[in-house]
Amino acid sequence: MKNLLEIQNAHVYIGSFYILQGISLVVPKGEVTLLLGRNGSGKTTTMKSILGIYPPKEGKIVFKGEEISNLPTHKIVNKGMGYVPDTRRIFGTLTVEQNLVVSMRKGSSREDMQKRLDLIFDLFPDMKGFLKQRAGTLSGGQQQMLAVARALMNENDLLLIDEPTEGLSPLLAKNLIDSLDRLKEFATILLVEQNFRTVSKLGDNYYIFDNGKIVHEGTNMSELIDDKALVAQYLGVSI
Amino acid sequence: MTMQTKRFSPRDYLEENPQVRKLLRITVVIALIIIGGLLVLAAIDVYTWNGFVVRASKSLVNGLALSMLLFLMVSGFFLIFGLCDVINFAHGAFFMLGGFMGFVIYLGTEAVFLDPALPFYLIFGANQFALSVTAFIVSALGAAAVLALIGGGIEFFTIRRLYGNPIAQILLTVGFMFVITQIVEIIWGPSQFSYFIISNSQITYFFISGLLDFGGGLQFAVYRIFLIFLGLAVAGLMFIGFRKTRIGLLVQAGIEDSEMVEALGTDIRKLFTIVFMLGAGLAGLSGAVLVPWIGANSGHGLTYLIFAFVIVVVGGAHYGRLEGTFFGALIVGLSIQFTSYFIPFLENIIVFIIMAIILIVRPGGLTGHE
Numbered sequence: 001m002k003n004l005l006e007i008q009n010a011h012v013y014i015g016s017f018y019i020l021q022g023i024s025l026v027v028p029k030g031e032v033t034l035l036l037g038r039n040g041s042g043k044t045t046t047m048k049s050i051l052g053i054y055p056p057k058e059g060k061i062v063f064k065g066e067e068i069s070n071l072p073t074h075k076i077v078n079k080g081m082g083y084v085p086d087t088r089r090i091f092g093t094l095t096v097e098q099n100l101v102v103s104m105r106k107g108s109s110r111e112d113m114q115k116r117l118d119l120i121f122d123l124f125p126d127m128k129g130f131l132k133q134r135a136g137t138l139s140g141g142q143q144q145m146l147a148v149a150r151a152l153m154n155e156n157d158l159l160l161i162d163e164p165t166e167g168l169s170p171l172l173a174k175n176l177i178d179s180l181d182r183l184k185e186f187a188t189i190l191l192v193e194q195n196f197r198t199v200s201k202l203g204d205n206y207y208i209f210d211n212g213k214i215v216h217e218g219t220n221m222s223e224l225i226d227d228k229a230l231v232a233q234y235l236g237v238s239i
Numbered sequence: 240m241t242m243q244t245k246r247f248s249p250r251d252y253l254e255e256n257p258q259v260r261k262l263l264r265i266t267v268v269i270a271l272i273i274i275g276g277l278l279v280l281a282a283i284d285v286y287t288w289n290g291f292v293v294r295a296s297k298s299l300v301n302g303l304a305l306s307m308l309l310f311l312m313v314s315g316f317f318l319i320f321g322l323c324d325v326i327n328f329a330h331g332a333f334f335m336l337g338g339f340m341g342f343v344i345y346l347g348t349e350a351v352f353l354d355p356a357l358p359f360y361l362i363f364g365a366n367q368f369a370l371s372v373t374a375f376i377v378s379a380l381g382a383a384a385v386l387a388l389i390g391g392g393i394e395f396f397t398i399r400r401l402y403g404n405p406i407a408q409i410l411l412t413v414g415f416m417f418v419i420t421q422i423v424e425i426i427w428g429p430s431q432f433s434y435f436i437i438s439n440s441q442i443t444y445f446f447i448s449g450l451l452d453f454g455g456g457l458q459f460a461v462y463r464i465f466l467i468f469l470g471l472a473v474a475g476l477m478f479i480g481f482r483k484t485r486i487g488l489l490v491q492a493g494i495e496d497s498e499m500v501e502a503l504g505t506d507i508r509k510l511f512t513i514v515f516m517l518g519a520g521l522a523g524l525s526g527a528v529l530v531p532w533i534g535a536n537s538g539h540g541l542t543y544l545i546f547a548f549v550i551v552v553v554g555g556a557h558y559g560r561l562e563g564t565f566f567g568a569l570i571v572g573l574s575i576q577f578t579s580y581f582i583p584f585l586e587n588i589i590v591f592i593i594m595a596i597i598l599i600v601r602p603g604g605l606t607g608h609e
Contacts, residue, residue, distance in 0.1 A: 053498065072501075073498075073501045074501050074505055074506045074507065077502060077504040083503070085502070089496055091491070091492040091495050092495065093491060093494075093559065094491060094492060098491075099492075102488045102489050102492045102503065103503045103504075105504050106504075106505075154504070
């Protein structure tokens with residue numbers, strides 16, 4: 001099985017709004033797939049429809065060869081997905097450690113937890129220092145580390161990461177991207193990012209969204225960066 | 240071009256002038272101490288020193304007992320509201336029904352234990368203390384279990400279909416409040432009738448029907464002191480459960496962001512049903528332990544529902560803090576009992592006066608945001 005995830009002609013509505021208008025994409029196993037595009041182009045909705053939060057009215061979503069389009073969110077996630085939402089959505093009243101505990105799936109043992117923590121501390125050594133701190137008091141960068149760490153508390157095949165560098169300073173964003181680069185060893189990644197230059201070194205292939213449709217796809221990030229017309233038209237950056 | 244006129248705002252002025260704010264705070268504290276002192280002096284003048292001590296002690300014991308009972312009831316209301324975002328108008332009716340369940344289960348258990356044809360008679364026939372204790376435990380847990388099942392059933396079959404539709408939820412739970420109250424009134428009659436265990440028991444004995452007498456009129460019902468400890472024990476268990484168990488942490492996380500909890504792999508619907516059962520079970524438990532003191536009465540549903548609202552608002556529990564229900568219940572329970580002993584004409588309205596003051600001074604309640 002080459003493709004870990006496939007979306008086939010998905011049409012997604014949020015209330016009466018027609019958001020995703022027939023998108024199809026594949027996420028090959030072991031690679032990083034980028035979803036690019038302006039604000040409101042449908043990237044986050046794509047993530048949420050994979051997760052079953054906004055299931056498609058038409059079309060199919062297939063994960064590890066199995067259709068998941070109409071399953072409830074928790075069942076989809078438990079098939080091996082980790083989710084890092086935009087705006088982080090950490091649980092501010094809990095400590096960092098408690099955030100990690102609630103992220104572990106039912107039936108995980110203490111040894112599993114230690115193993116996952118070792119991986120997290122390896123990626124984010126600073127986290128050891130604020131494990132007992134209330135998550136609501138963390139800085140933006142620390143919150144983002146926690147949001148990623150939560151998705152790593154289980155052995156997941158696919159990580160859905162939405163706008164990880166949003167609101168971070170350039171240095172923090174670079175450190176985070178370096179950590180995500182190391183994550184490639186452990187899981188396939190579907191990454192939403194507006195600031196495509198920051199993540200260009202990560203991406204193996206990419207899709208560009210505009211008004212709920214996929215308008216361009218490719219596998220060569222450096223070609224994309226050089227295609228000034230395309231970048232200006234769809235990624236909202238004029239050079 | 241329009242001219243912008245800046246309106247004078249006392250809040251902004253105080254923010255900009257911390258020294259004035261500090262001075263104002265000190266003045267308010269001193270004024271409150273003086274007013275409190277004057278009230279105490281006036282009470283001593285009216286009731287004499289001895290009368291004051293007796294009334295104050297009784298207010299304190301009864302107030303703490305009532306507070307703990309209210310906390311048990313409201314913590315269930317809070318859990319359902321916090322996690323499921325459902326304002327359960329039927330919660331007072333759950334509490335009231337819990338009272339009747341406690342009453343019926345107590346007397347039923349007692350009748351079984353006193354039946355010479357059954358083996359229980361050998362254990363309890365001659366030991367009224369053991370009988371009374373066991374029947375009480377069975378009645379409290381039984382009422383909690385019955386109400387947990389009713390609450391879970393209501394969530395599973397009706398409310399589950401209405402998440403995200405608050406108006407429909409309110410109408411539905413108000414409907415359940417009326418239905419439950421009506422059923423209770425058909426069986427046990429209207430709110431003029433209160434049902435007490437001791438007057439209906441075959442053995443006219445309840446395990447803590449005694450009085451603690453310290454002389455000089457200082458008498459306390461043992462059951463009310465027992466209620467204080469029971470409430471504290473359950474509160475302690477809840478706080479520990481909330482912070483130390485996985486399910487407690489999940490509930491806390493869900494109160495903040497239930498969609499995210501589900502996106503991390505938890506079946507949030509199942510958690511909602513569990514919390515609904517827990518909340519309704521707490522209402523049943525608190526209703527059952529109220530019976531030996533205040534009795535079972537079909538009018539309790541509405542009265543205690545209103546207390547639940549006041550406690551949540553006063554404590555600031557609507558900002559997701561369980562502690563808020565505890566402090567809110569303490570304020571409501573103590574203020575009702577103190578006014579009933581010292582300023583009886585205010586007894587029925589004191590909680591609303593306190594709520595109004597807190598809403599004006601601290602709109603987020605005691606533990607919520609300002």
